[in-house]
Amino acid sequence: MEYLALIYADENGRESVSEEDMKKMYAAYAAFGEEAQKRGAMRGGNELQPTSTATTVRVRNGETMVTDGPFAETKETLGGYYLLECDSLDDAVDLAAKIPGARHGSIEVRPVVER
Helix, strand or coil, rough: CEEEEEEEEEHHHHHHCHHHHHHHHHHHHHHHHHHHHHHHCEEEEEECCCCCCEEECCCCCCEEEEEECCCCCCCCCEEEEEEECCCHHHHHHHHHHCCCHHCCCCEEEEECCCC
């Protein structure tokens, strides 16, 4: 079954991170990606641009409304995701716990609808 691991963190927290710590963080993400690949679980993943680049689209009564920014104001924002192929939710949770963002934010694990 496929699971989407959504990585949430405080977007403003990056401003206080040193360049050296940022390199360490990206190295940790690369290590996670390698582990997920070795397990045969990696199906994809990407880091997202900041919420300031987001566009939200809504259609109400046939009218399309486009606004800048995310859907809602929150402290933790969606910063990236991994699409994982796992045998069970327990396996997906085990992998999600290894995503570096789990140490300072949260990882939402959600099954993908299979059709």
